[in-house]
Amino acid sequence: MDAADRDLLAGTLRKTMDSCTGPRLDAALTEIGWPELLAAEPRDAVAAVFGLLGETGAQAPLLNDVVLAEAGRAIGGTLPLPYAGGSWVVWERTGEGGGLDAELPIRRVDPGDAVPLADGRRALGWWLVGSGRAMLALARAHALDRVQFGRPIASFQAVRHRLAETLVALDGAEATLTADTGDPGSPGHELGALLAKAAAGRAALTAARHCQQVLGGIGFTAEHDLHRHVRRVLVLDGLLGSARDLTREAGALLRPGRPAPRLTQL
């Protein structure tokens, strides 16, 4: 897929995600070719679709498809997915949830079978970075609009540096997602996905903290959109392993005589 194709795809996806969410979005994406795209161009498809789910604030149960496809199974259904703390969840294709992010139909289930998680982790990484960018956009707009002490709060260095720190975290995480760390099936592919999910989870939580602070009181109301993104990244961070769990898992690879894998080569 070249840059023009990607732009075209992003435009179509954004329009669709702006117009519906949940099961309706699931159906609409199937109609515009999500299953075929996932089969033909998995990397580009996942980056575009999940990144835009984050940016638009829409949601759909597509993580099931990514994990099912990597396991070589038919897509369109659901399967038990590991969650932080040894829990397992299922992400239903319809209905509502009762969790922290009530829009997501996610509920606890009994432990399921181990499945490959690299592609699912990358997908969630893109979603988390997209949500982080949505929060940054909200905080940036507020900082430029909101006047205190006779000037926009964006002119205060403390505010500027929080937003700069947020961008650094998000851009760093995106670099781990785009990096080529090895072909599917290789150890670098797995580890690269694990590290990318960890970086994205951390970046999204950093974005939530700084953007909430910059938005001040308005960002604490349910009338403002921020809380939806905050809830979403808190829930998505735990799915398929939290930043905290995955970071510890990566650290366990580092032992005497076992050099840290240098993923991605010039």
Added chain:
Amino acid sequence: MTGVAGFRSGLRAWLDRNDLSPGDDGTLDGQVAQLARVRRALYEAGWMRHGWPAEVGGLGGPAVLRAVLGEEVAARGLAEPGIYSMVEVLVPTLISYARPELAAHAVPLLLSGREQWCQGFSEPGSGSDLASLTTRAVPRDDGTWAVTGQKVWTSLAQYAARCVLLTRTAPGHGGITAFFVDMDAPGVTVRPLRTMHGVDEFAEVFLDDVRVPADRMLGRPGDGWRLAMDLLPHERSTCFWHRIAHLYTRLDRLADETPVPDDAALGAAYLALHTVRCRSHATQRRLDAGARLGAETSVDKVLLAGAEQLLFDTARDLLPGVLELSGGPWRPEYLYSRAATIYGGTAEIQRNIIARRLLDLGQE
């Protein structure tokens, strides 16, 4: 990138056959001598010439070959990466701004290890606000320039044969002019600075009515600020890649030596290094594709400084007592890492740039 892969495997085979490991002399004198030895050997064998244009004694090819070479040098611990990487900012400056004959004559002297050079930018009164520098250059009737002022934080000045020197010839950003100055010219005095990590790598340079020929001007009068800004893409692509390779060796050493393996802490340091490695990789790919690098490299800079300090903070935590009570390299390296958020533009200046240029937040 088969060309790059072939270069790397050929280089590795050559380095396996030609042992350039440093000796026991860990002093700065020893490090600089080792650096000259490594450059000389790599230049004579051709490796040091790849990625530089033929006009300055190079063999051509993409700049990424220099990143690969520096990564191998850092990974094998052949030369201290900070001083090794100085060519990456000095040589492009000469190529872009020196008269072609001057660049053709001088660059091989540096690449081949016959000379060290330094970069005279910061001044006692001009750190973050570099454009306020006051070292004066005044044209004389005989066509030379007379330079008077003081520089500080000039790495390796006491070893340097030449200096890329920023001077003031008129007010404002457009009044900064660069010269390529011989360090043995009358009126140049160098005083090494003691720093908290115990290595006298930095120096003060005093310039007292130093005569500089007009043909040693780099570019035209007033080009100095642009010259300084043009360095950033080089510093933040190849040099960063070298430093990242070096930091990975320290992470491995930490995992080897720690008596208290703490997976969360080791993992966090690894994740930070991996993140900046991926970011730096993308930056070099963009440079290779012809992109002009700009303010977005401040993101690379913030990530690198943060990763470096996190790594050495983790080393202090997981090697309890070592840097406080024992000798060895961890102490100076930990102390040096404190400067990572200061040199090359402070962490605060980077965030200012990101806020202004990347987030478009308007004036402070």
